[in-house]
Amino acid sequence: MEGLPQKHNFSHCCHKADFERKHCFLHNKKADVGFLPPLPTLDPEEKCQTYKNNRESFLNNYIYEVSRRNPFVFAPTLLTAAARFEEMTKTCCEEQEKANCFRTKAETFIQYLKALSSYQKNVCGALMKFGPQILKSINIAVLSQKFPKIEFKELISLLEDVSSKYDGCCEGDVVQCIHGRSKVMSHICSKQDSISSKIKECCEKKIPERGECIIYSNKDDRPNNLPLREAKFTESENVCEERDADQENFMAEFLYQYSRRHPELSTPELLRIAGVYEDLLRECCNTKNPPDCYRHAENKFNETTEKSLxxxxxxxxxxxxxxxxxxxxxxxxxxxxxxxxxxxxxxxxxxxxxxxxxxxxxxxxxxxxxxxxxxxxxxxxxxxxxxxxxxxxxxxxxxxxxxxxxxxxxxGLEADKTYVPPSTSQGLFTFHTDLCQAHNEELQRKKDRFLVNLVKLKPELTRVELQSLLVDFTNVVKKCCQAQGPEACFKEEVLPALFPLKSNWYSWSNKRNQNSP
CATH class of the missing domain: 1.10.246.10 (Serum Albumin; Chain A, Domain 1)
Structure with missing residues (x-):
C-alpha cells in the first residue's frame, strides 16, 4: 500500500518493530471521526435488493462503514453487530412496512453499538493513560459486582485472561482480541457453578453469542453468608503488616471485597473508595497507633460516596x-x-x-x-x-x-482562562436557504452548533445572555424563512440580533462613509 503511511501520518511507526510498532499505530490512531458524514442510509427497498443481490458485499460494506466511524470498537463487537444487522435486514425485508421496521429496530441497534463503543474506548483510554494497574482495578470492580460469589483466587486467575484480552483488543490486534474474548468466556463457563448462577443459558450458546450474553447477563445475587463488612481491612490489628507484605494483592482483595458487597455503587465510585483507603493506610501506617487511625475507615468511605451522591x-x-x-x-x-x-x-x-x-x-x-x-x-x-x-x-x-x-x-473547573476567541466569526454565522428546509432533528442540530459556535466566539457572555441570543436566533430564522429572499434576510438580521452594539457601529460607520465627500 504505497503512500498509505505518508497519507495518514504513520511513516514514523513503520521504522519501528514488533510491540513498539503496534503501540505507535495505536497511539496515532485517529479518534476524531467528525470529518465523516453520518452513516449512509439506503432506501429500504434498495437496501433489501442490494442484500439479496450480493449478501457478502453488502455486509462487508456495512462493517467497513461502521468500523471507520467507531475506530476503537473491539473486533468481536463488530462481528456481533454485523450478525445483528443481517438479522434485522432479513426480518425487515420480509415486512410490508419496511421503512418503519428498519427505523424501530435500528434505534435499539445503534444504542447497543454506541454503549459498547463508549465503554471500550473509555477502558482503553484508561489503559493507555494510566497503565495496566488501573485496567486491573476496573475489571476487579466490574467482575466482583457481577459475580459476587466468585472466590478471590479464582478472580485473580480470570483477570489474567481478561487483561490479555484487553491488551489485544486495545492494540487493534483482531486475532488476539477474538481469541482472548473466547478464552475469557470459556474460563467463566467452565467454572460457572463457582462463579455465577445467572449464566447457564449463556454458556449453552455458540461462541459469538455467548460473550454478548454473559456481558449483558444480570448481576448474580449476593451470597447469603456474606457479612456487610470485611473486618480484615478495618478492624484487624495487622492491617499495615499485611499491606506491606504484598501491597498490590492486598489492595486488589480490598477492592474485590468492597465491590461484591456494594452492587449499588458505580465503578468509578468503587475506585474512589479504593483510592481513599490506600491514602488512609499510607497515613495511618506511619502513626504510633495505626488501628486507632484506620478503624474509622468506613466513615471516610461513606463521606466519599455522599459527595458523589x-x-x-x-x-x-x-x-x-x-x-x-x-x-x-x-x-x-x-x-x-x-x-x-x-x-x-x-x-x-x-x-x-x-x-x-x-x-x-x-x-x-x-x-x-x-x-x-x-x-x-x-x-x-x-x-x-x-x-x-x-x-x-x-x-x-x-x-x-x-x-x-x-x-x-x-x-471544580471554570471557563478556560487561556482561550483566545477568534477575532472574526469566520463565516460561522452565515446562513443559507437550506436552513429553511431543515426540520426537527436537523434543525435542532443546527441550533446546537449555533450555540456552541456562539460560546466559542463570545465566551465572556453569561448563560442567560447566550440563551437569550439563541431565542433571538430562533425568531430570526422563523422571520427570514417566511421572507421572499431568506439569504438576504439572514445577512441583514443575524448579526444585528447577535451583536447589536457591534452591528449598530457598523451601520453608523457605513452611513458616515456614504455621507463623506
Missing part, C-alpha cells in the same frame, strides 16, 4: 426542573466554556451524551450508579483515548491526574 442528585434535580432542551443547552454552554478548543462536532456530541445519561438514569432505582457510570463514559470521550491528546491545561490536568476522581475534578 450529591453531585448526581443535583444533576437529576436539574434534569427534572429544566426539561430536555434546556438541559442540553446548559451542558453545551458549560462544556464549550471548559474546552472551547474541541471541535463543534465533539462538543455537540458530548452535550447530547450528557443529556442521554440523565434521561436514561434519573428515573431508575439505581440512579446513582447509572448516572455516575454513564457520565464517566462522557468524560472518557472528552479526555480521549490517546495519552498525547491535549485540550487546555485545566482539562488536561483532570484527564491525566487521577482516573477515579476526574469527575470531581471537572466539577
Amino acid at each position: 450529591k453531585i448526581v442528585q443535583r444533576e437529576c434535580e436539574h434534569f427534572q426542573i429544566s426539561g430536555k432542551d434546556d438541559l442540553k443547552y446548559h451542558y453545551l454552554i458549560n462544556l464549550t466554556k471548559l474546552a472551547p478548543q474541541l471541535s463543534t462536532e465533539e462538543l455537540t456530541f458530548l452535550g447530547k451524551e450528557m443529556v442521554t445519561a440523565l434521561t436514561t438514569c434519573c428515573t431508575l432505582s439505581e440512579e446513582f450508579a447509572c448516572v455516575d457510570n454513564l457520565v464517566d463514559l462522557v468524560l472518557g470521550e472528552l479526555c480521549g483515548i490517546n495519552e498525547n491528546r491535549s485540550i487546555n491545561p485545566a482539562v488536561d490536568h483532570c484527564c491525566k491526574t487521577n482516573f477515579a476522581f476526574r469527575r470531581s475534578c471537572f466539577e
Whole structure:
C-alpha cells in the first residue's frame, strides 16, 4: 500500500518493530471521526435488493462503514453487530412496512453499538493513560459486582485472561482480541457453578453469542453468608503488616471485597473508595497507633460516596426542573466554556451524551450508579483515548491526574482562562436557504452548533445572555424563512440580533462613509 503511511501520518511507526510498532499505530490512531458524514442510509427497498443481490458485499460494506466511524470498537463487537444487522435486514425485508421496521429496530441497534463503543474506548483510554494497574482495578470492580460469589483466587486467575484480552483488543490486534474474548468466556463457563448462577443459558450458546450474553447477563445475587463488612481491612490489628507484605494483592482483595458487597455503587465510585483507603493506610501506617487511625475507615468511605451522591442528585434535580432542551443547552454552554478548543462536532456530541445519561438514569432505582457510570463514559470521550491528546491545561490536568476522581475534578473547573476567541466569526454565522428546509432533528442540530459556535466566539457572555441570543436566533430564522429572499434576510438580521452594539457601529460607520465627500 504505497503512500498509505505518508497519507495518514504513520511513516514514523513503520521504522519501528514488533510491540513498539503496534503501540505507535495505536497511539496515532485517529479518534476524531467528525470529518465523516453520518452513516449512509439506503432506501429500504434498495437496501433489501442490494442484500439479496450480493449478501457478502453488502455486509462487508456495512462493517467497513461502521468500523471507520467507531475506530476503537473491539473486533468481536463488530462481528456481533454485523450478525445483528443481517438479522434485522432479513426480518425487515420480509415486512410490508419496511421503512418503519428498519427505523424501530435500528434505534435499539445503534444504542447497543454506541454503549459498547463508549465503554471500550473509555477502558482503553484508561489503559493507555494510566497503565495496566488501573485496567486491573476496573475489571476487579466490574467482575466482583457481577459475580459476587466468585472466590478471590479464582478472580485473580480470570483477570489474567481478561487483561490479555484487553491488551489485544486495545492494540487493534483482531486475532488476539477474538481469541482472548473466547478464552475469557470459556474460563467463566467452565467454572460457572463457582462463579455465577445467572449464566447457564449463556454458556449453552455458540461462541459469538455467548460473550454478548454473559456481558449483558444480570448481576448474580449476593451470597447469603456474606457479612456487610470485611473486618480484615478495618478492624484487624495487622492491617499495615499485611499491606506491606504484598501491597498490590492486598489492595486488589480490598477492592474485590468492597465491590461484591456494594452492587449499588458505580465503578468509578468503587475506585474512589479504593483510592481513599490506600491514602488512609499510607497515613495511618506511619502513626504510633495505626488501628486507632484506620478503624474509622468506613466513615471516610461513606463521606466519599455522599459527595458523589450529591453531585448526581443535583444533576437529576436539574434534569427534572429544566426539561430536555434546556438541559442540553446548559451542558453545551458549560462544556464549550471548559474546552472551547474541541471541535463543534465533539462538543455537540458530548452535550447530547450528557443529556442521554440523565434521561436514561434519573428515573431508575439505581440512579446513582447509572448516572455516575454513564457520565464517566462522557468524560472518557472528552479526555480521549490517546495519552498525547491535549485540550487546555485545566482539562488536561483532570484527564491525566487521577482516573477515579476526574469527575470531581471537572466539577471544580471554570471557563478556560487561556482561550483566545477568534477575532472574526469566520463565516460561522452565515446562513443559507437550506436552513429553511431543515426540520426537527436537523434543525435542532443546527441550533446546537449555533450555540456552541456562539460560546466559542463570545465566551465572556453569561448563560442567560447566550440563551437569550439563541431565542433571538430562533425568531430570526422563523422571520427570514417566511421572507421572499431568506439569504438576504439572514445577512441583514443575524448579526444585528447577535451583536447589536457591534452591528449598530457598523451601520453608523457605513452611513458616515456614504455621507463623506
